[in-house]
Amino acid sequence: MEKIKNSIKNMDNSIKTLWLLVIIVLVIMLILDAANFFTFQNLRSMVFQFPEFGIMAFGMMICMISGGIDLSLVGIANLAGIICVEVVLNLNGSIGFVPSAVLGYAAALAVGALCGLFNGFMIGYLKIPAMLVTLCGLELYKGLGEAITTGPALTGLPDAYKLLGNGDFFSIPFVIIPFLIVVIAVSFIMRSTVYGQQVYFMGTNNEAARYSGINCFKTTEITYMISGILGGVCGIIITSHFNSAKSDYGTSYTLLTLLIVVLGGLNPDGGKGKVSGVLLAIILLQLISNAFSILQLDSSLKQLVYGALLIGSLLVNIMRERVALKRETRLAAAKE
Amino acid sequence: MKNKKTKAILTSNQMIIVYIMIVLSILIGTKNSAFFDFSTVITLCRVALVTLIFALAEMLVIVSGGIDVSFPAIACLTLYLPVFLETKIWKIDNVVLIFVLAVVFGLAIGAFNAWMISIMGIPPLIATLGTSSIINGALMATTSGKEISNLPASMDALYSSYFFTYTAPSGMTYSLSVLFIVPVIFIILTALLLRKTMLGRGIFAIGGDRNAAKVAGFNVRKIQFFVFMAVGAMTGIAGVCSCILARTAHPTNLMGSEMMVIAAVVVGGTRITGGHGTVIGTVLGVFLIALIENNLIMMGVPTYWQSFVVGLVIVLGTSITSLRAKKIAQSAKV
Numbered sequence: 001m002e003k004i005k006n007s008i009k010n011m012d013n014s015i016k017t018l019w020l021l022v023i024i025v026l027v028i029m030l031i032l033d034a035a036n037f038f039t040f041q042n043l044r045s046m047v048f049q050f051p052e053f054g055i056m057a058f059g060m061m062i063c064m065i066s067g068g069i070d071l072s073l074v075g076i077a078n079l080a081g082i083i084c085v086e087v088v089l090n091l092n093g094s095i096g097f098v099p100s101a102v103l104g105y106a107a108a109l110a111v112g113a114l115c116g117l118f119n120g121f122m123i124g125y126l127k128i129p130a131m132l133v134t135l136c137g138l139e140l141y142k143g144l145g146e147a148i149t150t151g152p153a154l155t156g157l158p159d160a161y162k163l164l165g166n167g168d169f170f171s172i173p174f175v176i177i178p179f180l181i182v183v184i185a186v187s188f189i190m191r192s193t194v195y196g197q198q199v200y201f202m203g204t205n206n207e208a209a210r211y212s213g214i215n216c217f218k219t220t221e222i223t224y225m226i227s228g229i230l231g232g233v234c235g236i237i238i239t240s241h242f243n244s245a246k247s248d249y250g251t252s253y254t255l256l257t258l259l260i261v262v263l264g265g266l267n268p269d270g271g272k273g274k275v276s277g278v279l280l281a282i283i284l285l286q287l288i289s290n291a292f293s294i295l296q297l298d299s300s301l302k303q304l305v306y307g308a309l310l311i312g313s314l315l316v317n318i319m320r321e322r323v324a325l326k327r328e329t330r331l332a333a334a335k336e
Numbered sequence: 337m338k339n340k341k342t343k344a345i346l347t348s349n350q351m352i353i354v355y356i357m358i359v360l361s362i363l364i365g366t367k368n369s370a371f372f373d374f375s376t377v378i379t380l381c382r383v384a385l386v387t388l389i390f391a392l393a394e395m396l397v398i399v400s401g402g403i404d405v406s407f408p409a410i411a412c413l414t415l416y417l418p419v420f421l422e423t424k425i426w427k428i429d430n431v432v433l434i435f436v437l438a439v440v441f442g443l444a445i446g447a448f449n450a451w452m453i454s455i456m457g458i459p460p461l462i463a464t465l466g467t468s469s470i471i472n473g474a475l476m477a478t479t480s481g482k483e484i485s486n487l488p489a490s491m492d493a494l495y496s497s498y499f500f501t502y503t504a505p506s507g508m509t510y511s512l513s514v515l516f517i518v519p520v521i522f523i524i525l526t527a528l529l530l531r532k533t534m535l536g537r538g539i540f541a542i543g544g545d546r547n548a549a550k551v552a553g554f555n556v557r558k559i560q561f562f563v564f565m566a567v568g569a570m571t572g573i574a575g576v577c578s579c580i581l582a583r584t585a586h587p588t589n590l591m592g593s594e595m596m597v598i599a600a601v602v603v604g605g606t607r608i609t610g611g612h613g614t615v616i617g618t619v620l621g622v623f624l625i626a627l628i629e630n631n632l633i634m635m636g637v638p639t640y641w642q643s644f645v646v647g648l649v650i651v652l653g654t655s656i657t658s659l660r661a662k663k664i665a666q667s668a669k670v
Contacts, residue, residue: 069461122651122655126655126658126659126662127658127662128608128654128655128658129608129609131403131461131608132598132602132608132654133654135595135598136599136647136650136651136654137651138595139595139599139643139646139647139650140644140647140648140650140651141647142643142647143641143642143643143644143645143646143647143648144644144647146640146641146643146644147640147641147643147644149640150638150640151639151640255465255469258462258465262462268458268459268461268462269459298476298477298480300472300473300476300477300480301473301477302473303469303470303472303473303476304469304470304472304473304474304477305473306469306473307465307466307467307468307469307470307471307472307473308466308470310462310465310466310469311452311458311463311466311467311470314456314458314462314463314466315452315456315458318456318457318458
């Protein structure tokens with residue numbers, strides 16, 4: 001009991017807020033529509049949905065910790081998905097489904113990595129602000145995807161292709177597996193590797209990181225490459241979910257991923273943030289989104305709520321920091 | 337001495353855009369001889385009318401070291417709500433009131449943005465992204481995407497008043513709307529503001545180095561409030577203009593135009609990190625992008641390649657400006 005009390009006390013402020021919000025959503029749903037919300041069926045449907053944007057959010061997280069931002073993730077995901085589908089469509093007939101799918105997945109990851117490397121080059125070498133590079137990148141990758149598909153969605157995939165996004169094993173969706181792998185990999189990288197520490201350091205103070213001997217260009221390249229690869233993974237899942245590929249799937253995910261990382265306790269200026277916070281934020285937003293669909297509310301209202309949450313959470317964080325700062329200065333004054 | 341000055345002018349950002357535009361025009365002209373006609377100028381002006389106002393507003397923000405991605409949402413709100421109030425609630429017909437209301441709404445949202453950014457210290461991109469999604473969500477939820485197509489008669493009257501009408505050799509008529517006076521006025525006002533007033537100097541100063549500007553005695557908060565509220569007012573007017581030109585009040589038509597506008601501003605030589613930018617460059621940037629977007633089909637580029645080509649132009653444009661800035665920054669130290 002004592003232990004639990006202590007762990008609650010030591011919890012991050014942002015994580016405390018997140019738990020509070022999760023509980024609020026659960027209580028609201030308990031009152032409004034418990035019969036439909038607290039069912040195994042609903043839990044299962046939620047697990048099918050969140051890996052798509054959840055994986056993307058981790059890409060955004062790494063970039064934001066490094067002091068940048070990646071707004072091109074949706075573009076990368078769609079482009080990678082389109083390439084993957086193209087490969088499967090072209091090779092399925094000649095070499096069979098499984099080899100062609102493996103090749104397609106590899107191609108998607110490679111495309112994601114390449115797009116990320118391009119972003120990283122523009123940001124790290126040419127010193128163009130990350131926000132601008134990735135905003136341009138979004139347009140560029142989307143345009144490339146549109147050029148490859150010539151507009152309409154690519155369809156005609158074999159039925160086996162949609163297993164990853166829609167299939168399950170003893171009612172455990174397959175799609176949770178890549179998500180868990182990403183969570184474990186990202187938390188390992190950020191916690192236990194030199195690179196992870198360098199990202200935090202670079203985000204806190206780019207100049208100081210450079211003077212202390214960190215190769216900022218290389219770290220930036222790796223950061224955006226990882227983000228791009230995660231975008232590629234997400235692209236594979238999206239195409240599998242829809243069983244088709246198009247250049248403008250998931251356009252609402254940009255705002256959503258940004259909201260997730262900010263709610264998850266990341267500082268938009270970089271240097272701060274934990275995997276656990278982001279994970280909790282993903283679950284919270286999935287709960288909200290699910291609550292909207294169960295209560296049959298207009299989905300555009302969701303956008304309003306997301307925007308309000310984004311601004312509201314930032315305002316709360318800032319107010320809290322200011323109060324803490326005031327208290328500290330008062331304490332310091334009292335000591336004297 | 338004089339030689340050096342001409343060289344500086346000939347290799348400046350603005351002139352590079354002019355060169356690109358000339359080369360593009362020749363390319364388009366060789367493919368389609370109808371391009372070299374006065375009608376092209378009128379078409380370009382008509383296409384660029386609303387974008388010009390957006391771009392000038394966005395340039396002000398970027399020069400001051402911020403960014404605003406909420407202007408399409410502000411414009412959507414300020415074109416829809418006044419028209420809705422006049423046609424559905426008050427049943428009156430007054431175009432001046434629509435403009436006034438649009439400016440008031442724009443100012444209010446701009447002040448909210450400025451409060452979040454300047455006083456609460458939220459990064460401009462995230463703050464305006466939040467505003468944008470709140471406004472867009474609210475508009476979509478309340479209107480469910482339905483447009484108002486029977487506008488007040490005074491707005492339609494404005495639509496059909498032209499400066500002049502030109503009849504092309506092919507027999508088609510091209511008319512330049514009177515509304516083109518709006519961006520022209522804004523161009524002059526912004527140029528005067530940035531070049532001749534202390535406030536304009538202040539906008540450059542806080543974009544270059546906020547702390548230095550503060551030490552030098554500029555009221556940073558006041559300037560930021562001015563900039564974001566000016567964006568609100570200008571986009572309000574731009575929204576009503578686009579509504580009149582489209583002859584319908586659509587709640588989401590303008591969404592998604594922020595990328596093009598920011599691109600036009602940056603291609604026009606405004607540094608995204610703040611502190612540098614010219615009105616002429618921005619105007620040229622807008623026309624360059626309008627030229628490309630409007631004539632890709634004439635050049636034989638299939639429609640599905642268009643977004644890629646525009647994206648490529650933006651990436652090249654921003655890289656060139658950034659590389660030049662980097663070069664200048666490095667040469668200054670020696």
